[in-house]
Amino acid sequence: MRLRALLDTDALGLRLLGGENELDRTVRGVMTTDLRDPSRYLSGGELVLTGLAWRRDAADSEPFVRLLVQAGVAGLAAGEAELGNVPEDLVVACVRHRLPLFAVHESVAFATITEHVVRQVSGERAGDLAAVVDRHRRMMTSGPAGGGPDVVLDLLGSDLDLRAWVLSPTGRLIAGSKVAGPGLPADTCAKLAAEHLAAARTGRRGPHRVTLGSSTYSLFPVRSSGRSPQASRDVRETVLSDWLLAVEADAGDWPEERLDLLRGVTQLIAVERDRRDAARTVRRRLAQEVLELVQTGAAPAEIAARLRVAAPVLLPGLGAAPHWQVVVARVEWQDGGLEGGPVAQSLLEEILVDPSATGPEPSDRIAVAHTDDEAIALVPLPAVSTEHDGSEAGILADALLESVRDPLAAGLDDDGRVTLGVSASVHSAEGLRGALEEARHARRVAAARAGRVCAAGHQELASHVLLLPFVPDDVRRAFTARLLDPLRDYDRRHRAELIPTLEAFLDCDGSWTRCATRLHLHVNTLRYRVGRIEQLTSRDLSRLEDKLDFFLALRMS
Numbered sequence: 001m002r003l004r005a006l007l008d009t010d011a012l013g014l015r016l017l018g019g020e021n022e023l024d025r026t027v028r029g030v031m032t033t034d035l036r037d038p039s040r041y042l043s044g045g046e047l048v049l050t051g052l053a054w055r056r057d058a059a060d061s062e063p064f065v066r067l068l069v070q071a072g073v074a075g076l077a078a079g080e081a082e083l084g085n086v087p088e089d090l091v092v093a094c095v096r097h098r099l100p101l102f103a104v105h106e107s108v109a110f111a112t113i114t115e116h117v118v119r120q121v122s123g124e125r126a127g128d129l130a131a132v133v134d135r136h137r138r139m140m141t142s143g144p145a146g147g148g149p150d151v152v153l154d155l156l157g158s159d160l161d162l163r164a165w166v167l168s169p170t171g172r173l174i175a176g177s178k179v180a181g182p183g184l185p186a187d188t189c190a191k192l193a194a195e196h197l198a199a200a201r202t203g204r205r206g207p208h209r210v211t212l213g214s215s216t217y218s219l220f221p222v223r224s225s226g227r228s229p230q231a232s233r234d235v236r237e238t239v240l241s242d243w244l245l246a247v248e249a250d251a252g253d254w255p256e257e258r259l260d261l262l263r264g265v266t267q268l269i270a271v272e273r274d275r276r277d278a279a280r281t282v283r284r285r286l287a288q289e290v291l292e293l294v295q296t297g298a299a300p301a302e303i304a305a306r307l308r309v310a311a312p313v314l315l316p317g318l319g320a321a322p323h324w325q326v327v328v329a330r331v332e333w334q335d336g337g338l339e340g341g342p343v344a345q346s347l348l349e350e351i352l353v354d355p356s357a358t359g360p361e362p363s364d365r366i367a368v369a370h371t372d373d374e375a376i377a378l379v380p381l382p383a384v385s386t387e388h389d390g391s392e393a394g395i396l397a398d399a400l401l402e403s404v405r406d407p408l409a410a411g412l413d414d415d416g417r418v419t420l421g422v423s424a425s426v427h428s429a430e431g432l433r434g435a436l437e438e439a440r441h442a443r444r445v446a447a448a449r450a451g452r453v454c455a456a457g458h459q460e461l462a463s464h465v466l467l468l469p470f471v472p473d474d475v476r477r478a479f480t481a482r483l484l485d486p487l488r489d490y491d492r493r494h495r496a497e498l499i500p501t502l503e504a505f506l507d508c509d510g511s512w513t514r515c516a517t518r519l520h521l522h523v524n525t526l527r528y529r530v531g532r533i534e535q536l537t538s539r540d541l542s543r544l545e546d547k548l549d550f551f552l553a554l555r556m557s
Contacts, residue, residue: 006102050077192217218250220247221243236343241343243269310378326423327421327423327439330373418454442460504519
């Protein structure tokens, strides 16, 4: 479609402010942004919609317009809801760069313009999904929440008989059509997410086809703000945060027109994703303010005041001040060429959601800030109970990664790592600084472990595992070799299984009966093996210090 056609559509409420001679430009897509530099998300030919939140003063308009022109956009539409009218400095900058500029009346939602452009662009190629896109207006205008992505998926099911689901990058079910029946099993969601992330790392354009059991799925990326596959400078910037649309069908048999239309549907779903991201702005700002106060050594009373502001936002209706936990995450790449903080922030916001929670908005009680290289989450705990062992309940490090480890490992490929640390819960502002340091220290413990996705919790900081990761490699090798190499050599020559016997003996706290039962051995045979271990190593397994040395050697090996 051409820009001129937008002015002929009364429902869009557009008013031309400049660029009359450029209205024959072709519009290939649409993007909504309030970034000061959105160029990384542009591929050319877009109509850019902006609420002007990026503009702080008149000097900001010129560089913003210049970046759009360099990216080859078709035109710019500015909303009047924020400032009441479009600033003159923006009009002048657009005239200077010959960029068509439209004013959008405050009564017109950007979602309405997005839906219209996608419908027109897609409709020029084929019509089998035109009815779905046309009826999508109901979703965009059905209330403040817009109806959610479920409405679009219902239309896919009723109009095209397609079973479809929207998944997070970690495999959490965000939406599904009613025609799709019950939600996908959690393990299927995780496998689809892993396949999608692995395919995305190759740079191949979607959809990606996956066969699980007797079903074939086609996976379409849902990119925020209508980004094209070429828009991001590095796929690693977004691979761990983009949603995906999973359709139970083999898109390999589809004509190009139908594929294009499904990609149009992902743009409509992306509108809901953008709304969710916008809603996170307040929570992110609260977390950033609290973090800055904590790190700069502000008085506890000042921190407590900010927490009192945060609590009603994160836990509306809560009568008493909650307990808090701090979670620190870091995403690192081997070449070190990417700033990991923003990636870790988006990822942590998803990881902290209960894996069983569905819908796009279950993370509205999580506030995550970020620095250049790490993300820090402030997580409220409305009621902290005590477990049977006396420890306080809350977020557990291992549980955070239990359901997301496989998808994340696929997205990290062989050049990335995710490490997390979790603090104990604290109930006052005075405890936040210690909780932050505790979470950071736990993350360093996790980083010292092997694996692409690792986490450690505060419970481990009072254990030997706190010390083991920081033992120098040469000391580690010398210590384990001195104790275990004689046993490994003997096992290799005689198949005596001394190492497994030693591990079982220590696990059974030196109990001859329990160890013999576990290994299915006669007690005399066990005594012979333990005697051989003591002879080869010159150690005595009845002595606590020798048992401890063997225990540590096995843990470090």
